[in-house]
Amino acid sequence: MSSYTRKEFLRFGAMAVSGTAFAAGFEIEGQEAAGNDDAREPDLVLLNGRVYTVEAETPLVEAFAIKGGRFIAAGSTDDIRNLVGADTDVIDAEGMTVTPGFIDTHCHPSGVNELYGVNTNLRTVADIQAALREKAMETPPGYWVSGFMFDDTKVIDGPLHRTHLDVAVPDHPVNVAHRGGHTNWYNSTAFQLAGITRDTPDPPDGRFARDADGNLSGMVAENARQVFSTVGRRDQLAATERRDRAREGMAHISTLLTATGLTSVHDAGASRDKLVAYQDAFRAGELRHRAYLMVRGPFDDLRNAGISTGFGNEWLRIGGVKYIADGSASERTMRMSTAFEGKPDDFGISTMSQQEIHEVVEEAHRHNWQIGVHANGDVTIDMVLNAYERVLDRWPHPDRRHRIEHCSLVNPRLLQRIKDTGSIPTPFWTYVHFHGEKWPEYGAEKMEWMFAHRSFLDFGIPVPGASDYTPGPFEPLMAIQSMVTRKDFDGRVWGGSQRITVDQALRVATIHGARASYEERVKGSIAVGKLADFVILDRDPHEVNPDEIKDIKVMHTMVGGRTTYSRLS
Ligand SMILES: [Zn+2]
DSSP states (O other): OOOOOHHHHHHHHHHHHTSHHHHTSOOOTTSOOOOOTTOOSOSEEEESOEEEOOOSSOOEESEEEEETTEEEEEEOHHHHHTTOOTTOEEEEOTTOEEEEOEEEEEEOOOOHHHHHSEEOOOSSHHHHHHHHHHHHHTSOTTBOEEEEEEOGGGOTTOOOOHHHHHHHOSSSOEEEEETTSSEEEEOHHHHHHHTOOTTOOOOTTEEEEEOTTSSEEEEEEEGGGGGGTTSSBOOOSOHHHHHHHHHHHHHHHHHHHHHTTEEEEEEEEEOHHHHHHHHHHHHTTOOOSEEEEEESTTHHHHHHTTOOTTOBOSSEEEEEEEEEOBOOTTTTOOOOSSOBTTBTTOOOOBOSOHHHHHHHHHHHHHTTOOEEEEEOSHHHHHHHHHHHHHHHHHSOOTTOOOEEEEOOBOOHHHHHHHHHHTOEEEOBSSHHHHTGGGGGGTOHHHHTTBSOHHHHHHTTOOOOOBOOSSSSOOOHHHHHHHHHHOBOTTSOBSOGGGOOOHHHHHHHHTHHHHHTTTOTTTSSSOOTTSBOOEEEESSOTTTSOGGGGGGOOEEEEEETTEEEEEOOO
16 A cells, blocks of 8 residues: 655645635635645545445555545545644544435425324324324314324234324324325315215326225325315414424434434435425524425526526535426336236326426426436336436436436336436335335335335446435435345345445445436546545445344444534544
8 A cells, every 4th residue: 555644644644625616616605615735734634444436446544534525635544644733623434334315306304294293103093093182282273183194004003094093183183194206195174174974986197095884984195185275274472493303303303313324414305394394404503404495486586587406515506306296116106017916006296297307307407407307107107208318308408417306106108218328326225125015006026126226236327325315214325225135124135136335335325316406527436636525334235244234333424524423423
């Protein structure tokens, strides 16, 4: 291994810091300027690590140095120790594993429900009833009683039915939201307020589910839920109180995300209020992760103001515009060319027509916006690719990177078209492990082509990973285990042909995530000039039993050289 003098290292570091990578971002409020040419010594060094850099030429090093929030040197412990000055902080990693910070490319962090909502992620009907009853006792008449994080297939004595909700809460309208975000369960009072009876027909883009007797079961899917949006009373909060809660929620969820090793998270559908929550949390110094903001509601206003994808700084950046073209994988409503197992007439639900997809894709593409269209089923992925091919043909762009959110069920023809259009799929990365009880509804054959990380890599597509939290858990080490083993929590294998290696999973979780937001030159690996985002793990995922990767502890997380989480003493 070559050895450098301290002076040579510093010159190299200073050059890199003031070079192209640094020019990509803005200065950040409250953070000291980096890249001053007379920099003398690092702010921080990490020594004695087993550092997986995710850089092809130097994949494994022992140590690195940080200044002004960026890596300025990486190499052997002896080399880096030479750089230590009087004011340099030193982390002795004591042989622990270090990786770049993890990047979740599709998530819905809010934190408000986690702080204030009724958690219905419960395992029995009685527990769900009790949680709702308790909330109803403190809720004024006429107001909704709402639960979140419900998971239908994890209820031992399910299925949950409308009549269960009626028993618990007869007078208020009740809405129990599935963690997947595409289905909700309502009580009879809610149906009455909305004027829905057992004879109401399903709309083309939604469903009022019926039980065996033809009565409303309580479950309502996709856009059929819109009838409930204008009935009952919801909001008891003043605007300032709601804004404060949104900021508190963001700070809370940011703490939880960071504790799992996430340093960057793409918000897959930010509303106006959500943008304000990020801003408020950031200004208050409470945001611990970097956010790439795929917007929904505020798109027109931002576009009219001349803003486009990439605007912002290294903490908060405007991403693409987000649309939803079909149903859900976890709630079994995605639109496929083949039916669900045991339901020969059920091919899932489309929520946008081909024409609608063409229109929104053209609008985004021609205004220099990235677009991310939620498309789980192969039918929907085909429709989205039709639109991407059309706009790229008419208005070519060298590196547009339109995204296919989830992109769950693929085949070789779709994979080739994804490759040819330079599109970015963002498949679920914790689902195989966490949602195992749902996969029999797709069947073994389909599962060989779902959440297909291996196939994407085989086709040369730099695929990232995504939790979609709340639908899936966001822990990246669970994600790595899930992608490496393709086993669920009971040890059943789903789609074994899609297994990838730990090294591939690390790339998925880091540099490929950075690429999905056009930031692979600023983050996603441990390299001189890049943002100093990294995690320390107590064990090496290459060496533990693959079935125990999720149990590896995150010991320390740093974002831009700042500690955002630590259990180091
Ligand atoms: Zn989502």
